[in-house]
Structure formats: structure tokens, C-alpha cells
Amino acid sequence: MADMDHVIIMDHPLIKHKISMLRDIHTGTNEFRTLVGEIAMLEAFEALRDLPMENREVETPLEKAMVPYISGKKMAIVPILRAGLGMVDGVLTLVPTAKVGHIGLYRDPKTHEPHEYYCKLPAPIEQRTILVVDPMLATGGSGVEAVDFIKQHGGKKIKFMCILAAPEGIKRLHEAHPDVQIYVGCVDRELNEDAYICPGLGDAGDRIFGTK
Numbered sequence: 001m002a003d004m005d006h007v008i009i010m011d012h013p014l015i016k017h018k019i020s021m022l023r024d025i026h027t028g029t030n031e032f033r034t035l036v037g038e039i040a041m042l043e044a045f046e047a048l049r050d051l052p053m054e055n056r057e058v059e060t061p062l063e064k065a066m067v068p069y070i071s072g073k074k075m076a077i078v079p080i081l082r083a084g085l086g087m088v089d090g091v092l093t094l095v096p097t098a099k100v101g102h103i104g105l106y107r108d109p110k111t112h113e114p115h116e117y118y119c120k121l122p123a124p125i126e127q128r129t130i131l132v133v134d135p136m137l138a139t140g141g142s143g144v145e146a147v148d149f150i151k152q153h154g155g156k157k158i159k160f161m162c163i164l165a166a167p168e169g170i171k172r173l174h175e176a177h178p179d180v181q182i183y184v185g186c187v188d189r190e191l192n193e194d195a196y197i198c199p200g201l202g203d204a205g206d207r208i209f210g211t212k
């Protein structure tokens, strides 16, 4: 795991292997969706390392004891629609009591700038650890817009988790929101002229939902 000032790049063979399978043009929709969920769960295992805990009493077969539990009710998962939806269930597998917000953004195919079309966040957002999820951090425009929006609505403790990132996207998000920890499955080489990540995996939303 390399940690460069709030940017955490996953370095685990299971994540690397599954990302390689995602890249394969022959991986079909069903397998692609399953892999995105599995990778999200593995990344969340690391990204949620500092999740708030609370002590509660438990009765073991031997005695009563105060033991730590996750304060899951203080967490929010916020997927950036559409592709981020593919990561939600993987995180919910680990923290089933988390609430889920949604931010709808699409990239303009010409300008590559994000356009918002939906937003709903769980209250009280200011008290929650917020995990923004989107498989792709390309130019960083969508990530920055999503975090801007969450902060405008009072969100404070925000993490961003993606599967693939371009160096440009990491830089833009980190410069705009240096307080946000960015968890990345793999950093790819560059963006092409259409702002797609190379070598990448194509259009994550289309591959998750079979809309190509």
C-alpha cells in the first residue's frame, strides 16, 4: 500500500487480479458487475479502517463484557450514478447498516465536464463518515463536483473510492479537496483525447449495465 498524502493506492494481489479481469474486453456484463462489487468490498476493507466504533454489552457463554461494534448508522455510501451503483452492494456487505445517498452526474461527451441530474443524501450528513464511490476517476471533474455538493450540504468526513484512476484525476481531486482521502485500485497511464482512461476498461457504466 503506497500512501502519498491522502492518496492510498491498493496493492493487493486479489484486487490486482480482479481489475485485470475487468479490463478484458471478453468479460461479459454479469461477470463485470460481480467483479466490480467484489473489488469494492476488498477496497472498502481498507478504506473503512478508521470507521467509528462504539462499545456495547454482550453476554458470552462465560460472562458479560463490553465489546466494540461498528457504528454503521453513522456512515453513508454515496455512489456517483450510474457506474458507482455497481460498488454499493460490495460496501453494504461489510456495513449493512450504512445509509445510501445518490449523486447523478454524466459527463458531456464533448467538454468532458460533469452535469448533475439527481441528488439525495441521508441526514444528518454532517455526522456521517461519507464514502463516495465511482469506479472511474478520469479527469476528476465528476469526483470534484460530487464532493463539492456533499460539502455544500454539510458533509465533513469524506472519502473517495474508485477502481481505476488517471494521474490527472487524482491530481485534480486532491488539489480541489486535499482533506479527502482517495482510495484507488490502480493508477493507469493516461487519458486519451476522449478523456477515457488508458489502458482502462472502457465505459464502466455501460459495461455494468449492458448498455453499449
Ligand SMILES: O=P(O)(O)OC[C@H]1O[C@H](OP(=O)(O)OP(=O)(O)O)[C@H](O)[C@@H]1O
Residues within 6 Å of the ligand: 080, 081, 082, 083, 084, 105, 106, 107, 108, 112, 114, 134, 135, 136, 137, 138, 139, 140, 141, 142, 143, 169, 195, 203, 204, 205, 206
Ligand atoms: O473523472 P471524470 O472525467 O469526470 O470521469 C469519470 C466519470 O465518468 C463516468 O461516468 P459517465 O459520465 O460515463 O456516466 P455513467 O456512469 O452514467 O455511465 C464515470 O463513472 C465517472 O462518473
Ligand SMILES: O=c1cc[nH]c(=O)[nH]1
Residues within 6 Å of the ligand: 083, 136, 138, 195, 196, 197, 198, 200, 201, 202, 203, 204, 205
Ligand atoms: O475511461 C473511462 C473514463 C470515464 N468513464 C468511464 O467509464 N471510463
Ligand SMILES: [Mg+2]
Residues within 6 Å of the ligand: 083, 203, 204, 205, 206
Ligand atoms: Mg459511462
